[in-house]
Amino acid sequence: xxxxxxxxxxxxxxxxxxxxxxxxxxxxxxxxxxxxxxxxxxxxxxxxxxxxxxxxxxxxxxxxxxxxxxxxxxxxxxxxxxxxxxxxxxxxxxxxxxxxxxxxxxxxxxxxxxxxxxxxxxxxxxxxxxxxxxxxxxxxxxxxxxxxxxxxxxxxxxxxxxxxxxxxxxxxxxxxxxxxxxxxxxxxxxxxxxxxxxxxxxxxxxxxxxxxxxxxxxxxxxxxxxxxxxxxxxxxxxxxxxxxxxxxxxxxxxxxxxxxxxxxxxxxxxxxxxxxxxxxxxxxxxxxxxxxxxxxxxxxxxxxxxxxxxxxxxxxxxxxxxxxxxxxxxxxxxxxxxxxxxxxxxxxxxxxxxxxxxxxxxxxxxxxxxxxxxxxxxxxxxxxxxxxxxxxxxxxxxxxxxxxxxxxxxxxxxxxxxxxxxx
Ligand SMILES: Nc1nc2c(c(=O)[nH]1)N[C@H]1C(S)=C(S)[C@@H](COP(=O)(O)O)O[C@H]1N2
Ligand SMILES: [Mo]
Numbered sequence: 001x002x003x004x005x006x007x008x009x010x011x012x013x014x015x016x017x018x019x020x021x022x023x024x025x026x027x028x029x030x031x032x033x034x035x036x037x038x039x040x041x042x043x044x045x046x047x048x049x050x051x052x053x054x055x056x057x058x059x060x061x062x063x064x065x066x067x068x069x070x071x072x073x074x075x076x077x078x079x080x081x082x083x084x085x086x087x088x089x090x091x092x093x094x095x096x097x098x099x100x101x102x103x104x105x106x107x108x109x110x111x112x113x114x115x116x117x118x119x120x121x122x123x124x125x126x127x128x129x130x131x132x133x134x135x136x137x138x139x140x141x142x143x144x145x146x147x148x149x150x151x152x153x154x155x156x157x158x159x160x161x162x163x164x165x166x167x168x169x170x171x172x173x174x175x176x177x178x179x180x181x182x183x184x185x186x187x188x189x190x191x192x193x194x195x196x197x198x199x200x201x202x203x204x205x206x207x208x209x210x211x212x213x214x215x216x217x218x219x220x221x222x223x224x225x226x227x228x229x230x231x232x233x234x235x236x237x238x239x240x241x242x243x244x245x246x247x248x249x250x251x252x253x254x255x256x257x258x259x260x261x262x263x264x265x266x267x268x269x270x271x272x273x274x275x276x277x278x279x280x281x282x283x284x285x286x287x288x289x290x291x292x293x294x295x296x297x298x299x300x301x302x303x304x305x306x307x308x309x310x311x312x313x314x315x316x317x318x319x320x321x322x323x324x325x326x327x328x329x330x331x332x333x334x335x336x337x338x339x340x341x342x343x344x345x346x347x348x349x350x351x352x353x354x355x356x357x358x359x360x361x362x363x364x365x366x367x368x369x370x371x372x373x374x375x376x377x378x379x380x381x382x383x384x385x386x387x388x389x390x391x392x393x394x395x396x397x398x399x400x401x402x403x404x405x406x407x408x409x410x411x412x413x414x415x416x417x418x419x420x421x422x423x
Contacts, residue, residue, distance in 0.1 A: 035198050041195045043108075048148075054100050055101055062409065091404035092330075094405055106254065112148055147183055158324070274393075291304055292417070295417070296420040308336055316378075316381060332386065339376055345420055347421065357417040380404065396413030
């Protein structure tokens with residue numbers, strides 16, 4: 001402290017220096033230490049890896065490479081290198097991957113905060129950079145900490161306030177994820193070996209994270225970890241229920257679409273946007289007004305709901321699974337197979353992709369493209385009934401799409417037009 005350009009100044013202000021966050025003496029918690037930080041770091045290593053993979057899967061599940069309408073990050077370039085045709089099996093696939101993504105993300109919030117708290121003295125360390133390598137290391141920490149906070153905050157806000165970022169949430173969260181993961185991988189490669197050693201050493205000896213002049217302990221390090229774990233458990237217990245039915249859903253206190261099933265009867269399951277919110281007018285869905293327009297190789301046909309009911313009807317038990325992490329159990333849908341509709345406009349046997357448009361005129365999610373493998377699946381329906389009853393207006397009357405394993409966003413409600421092939 002006495003060295004440097006102003007030795008005298010430092011010496012005379014020596015006492016005050018411990019009031020500055022850049023001085024190690026400023027930080028007094030006896031909990032800080034390599035063991036505590038390493039345990040939290042290893043939990044995050046596992047957790048963030050799962051978050052990243054399930055996040056990438058979520059993006060692939062949207063079929064972004066199929067149509068610009070599905071793609072919220074059209075300028076992603078190389079970052080889309082891994083995209084693949086999202087399968088239709090198992091039919092609960094997106095329910096699982098996205099349920100895990102959102103629930104785990106929320107559960108890890110206390111771990112992330114505790115981890116950041118445990119290394120706070122490092123963030124204030126002076127001088128900001130001792131060398132070029134040190135400067136680069138600190139810059140990577142800025143991306144790591146900033147990226148982590150950014151991803152958790154945008155994720156939680158999207159789940160809680162769903163349409164706070166109209167259209168742009170996906171962009172922010174997607175690009176943010178790549179920046180964050182680059183810094184995260186570098187950090188993990190550099191720190192994991194030491195973290196594993198620290199955990200084994202049980203933090204008995206002081207290390208560079210231990211406070212030089214600690215306050216007396218009020219809780220043990222294990223106790224503090226238990227506190228963090230308890231916080232995570234509480235968040236888990238008040239979130240996970242949004243992927244289940246009945247009493248379990250009522251435990252999802254933190255889920256905006258939790259709190260029990262809406263109403264009662266066959267149509268009493270989660271609704272993401274009501275007909276009123278989507279601006280659907282009952283006059284345009286009535287028997288006289290509504291016609292489904294189907295376009296394909298051999299031209300255009302118009303079908304009333306009565307016409308559709310005269311076609312072979314099929315059933316499938318499929319869930320709705322939203323990007324926000326909530327999902328329903330399997331509902332019993334009944335309607336016309338998408339591949340049968342394709343066949344009626346000249347695509348027999350080997351159906352192509354389809355572009356689906358809703359009656360809804362404004363807002364997101366009113367159009368979506370489905371891939372050929374989704375159209376071909378015999379469980380993919382233009383549903384007219386659910387659980388033995390006509391679709392309610394909020395669930396998409398007169399007709400909606402339901403596809404196995406697909407994100408909710410591809411299950412367009414109030415369908416008006418299907419265009420097969422030539423997307
Ligand atoms: N036309 C239209 N279809 C839509 C949406 C929408 O906003 N408009 N939301 C989608 C999303 S994001 C989900 S999760 C499901 C929800 O279906 P549900 O309300 O019947 O549960 O509908 C999908 N279909
Ligand atoms: Mo959704």
